[in-house]
Amino acid sequence: xxxxxxxxxxxLIAIIHGWWFIALPLVIIGCWFFPYYIExxxxxxxxxxxxxxxxxxxxxxYSGIIISIVIFAGIIVIKQxxxx
Amino acid sequence: MSAVFVxxxxxxxxxxxxxxxxxxxxxxxxxxxxEFSIGSGSLKSPLLLLAENENLKIQLEEANVxxxxxxxxxxxxxxxxxxxxxNMNATSTMxxxxxxxxxxxxxxxxxxxxxxIDGGKNLGFIINDKIYAPGNVLIGAIxxxxxxTSKVSLFSSSGNIINVLIGPSNASAMAVGRGGGQYSAExxxxxxxxxxxxxxxxxxxxxxxxxxxxxxxxxAQSLETILLAPPVNIYQLRWVLVEHI
Numbered sequence: 001x002x003x004x005x006x007x008x009x010x011x012l013i014a015i016i017h018g019w020w021f022i023a024l025p026l027v028i029i030g031c032w033f034f035p036y037y038i039e040x041x042x043x044x045x046x047x048x049x050x051x052x053x054x055x056x057x058x059x060x061x062y063s064g065i066i067i068s069i070v071i072f073a074g075i076i077v078i079k080q081x082x083x084x
Numbered sequence: 085m086s087a088v089f090v091x092x093x094x095x096x097x098x099x100x101x102x103x104x105x106x107x108x109x110x111x112x113x114x115x116x117x118x119e120f121s122i123g124s125g126s127l128k129s130p131l132l133l134l135a136e137n138e139n140l141k142i143q144l145e146e147a148n149v150x151x152x153x154x155x156x157x158x159x160x161x162x163x164x165x166x167x168x169x170x171n172m173n174a175t176s177t178m179x180x181x182x183x184x185x186x187x188x189x190x191x192x193x194x195x196x197x198x199x200x201i202d203g204g205k206n207l208g209f210i211i212n213d214k215i216y217a218p219g220n221v222l223i224g225a226i227x228x229x230x231x232x233t234s235k236v237s238l239f240s241s242s243g244n245i246i247n248v249l250i251g252p253s254n255a256s257a258m259a260v261g262r263g264g265g266q267y268s269a270e271x272x273x274x275x276x277x278x279x280x281x282x283x284x285x286x287x288x289x290x291x292x293x294x295x296x297x298x299x300x301x302x303x304a305q306s307l308e309t310i311l312l313a314p315p316v317n318i319y320q321l322r323w324v325l326v327e328h329i
Contacts, residue, residue: 016112017119018189045093049108051189051196053228053235063196 004034011039015047023047027068031075044068106230109200113232116188117202123322182216182325183207190319191238197263199236201324204229209326216325217316222285222293223265226326234326238318240265248293250310251281257310259283259294265318267294270307283312 007030014023027040047064059066096103121127125136185207189200203209213226215236227237239246244261250269253276257269271277283294294312301308 013115016115045104046108049104050112051198051200051235052105053196053198053237060196 004030007034008039011043012046015043016050018047018051020047028071028075031072032079037072040068040072041065102230105228109230109233113188113202116200120186120188120202120322181328183209183328185234185324185326187321187324188233190321191264197238197241198227199224199238199318199321199324201234201236201326202232203326204232204234206232207326208328209234210328212329214327214329216327217314217318217321218323218325219292219316220325221314221316223314223316223318223324236324238265240267240314240318246285248283248285248312250283250296250312251275251277253277254284259312265314266297267312269310269312271310272306273301273308277308277310 007026011023011026011030014020014026023043027037027043031037031040044064044067048062052061052064093104125133128136183203185201185203187199188202191197191199199215201215209226209229211226211229213234214222215224215226217223222239224236224238224240226234228235238244238261240261240263242261242263246259246261246267248257248259248267248269249255250257250271255271255275255277257271259267259269262268277296277299279296279298281296282292283296285293292315294314296310297313298311299308300311
């Protein structure tokens, strides 16, 4: 639990500063090791809220949440197949 | 239960699109401002600051001398322009409407090619206000305004197209944004363009918009590719000027 909270804090700091290249590997690792790692989607949502433009960029403004959902779903499928 | 929560978030996002960005930005802003202050040298020792202050005073003196020379040249320029009937009052009024704003987040680290500046509705900024880098270089426009911050879409964002005049011959071309402050344009090979030539946007301003950084020419093609970049490094911007439209 402590490790999960620490990971989340580091991810949050990275997201606030726009360091997606730090946040992305961490959430992928988190998604693999922690069960139901929905923080990845919260992270994507916060990233879009901070840096996505609300007016007039369509789906591009939701890149963070879309990428996080794809990673979350992808890793769940991979985990299920490997752990069968 | 969680489905209701997700639907509630989606509904809020649809009906109040600025709610979550404003909330997230108000939490992140103190961190961004702290980072900006550290970057500006606020945590340096008093001795170091005093020495820097002295150094800056000397530089200011030198700059004042240069400024007096520039003013004399400006006066001469205005005089010459008045011969051609150009109204100078419009330019001076535009200058007065510019507001200095610190840059909190620069492009490069983000997947979005944008700047986040400190100042939003509280300073009266609106969407499409023009953004100038130091030296009056036009680099973008405000794309989103939040209560205390604004998002700036750079003209160099991938796919953006802007009409420009390139080089001493003022060759008209369409500059296409390539992201990260870079543009490309295509011109016939017969037009003589070389690296270092100035680029201006006549429709907006007659100040330098960019500089030709390279010319890629293929003898088999009738057109050559001109690579342009702004005269300032947008990755090192700390301040910008916001001009109300």
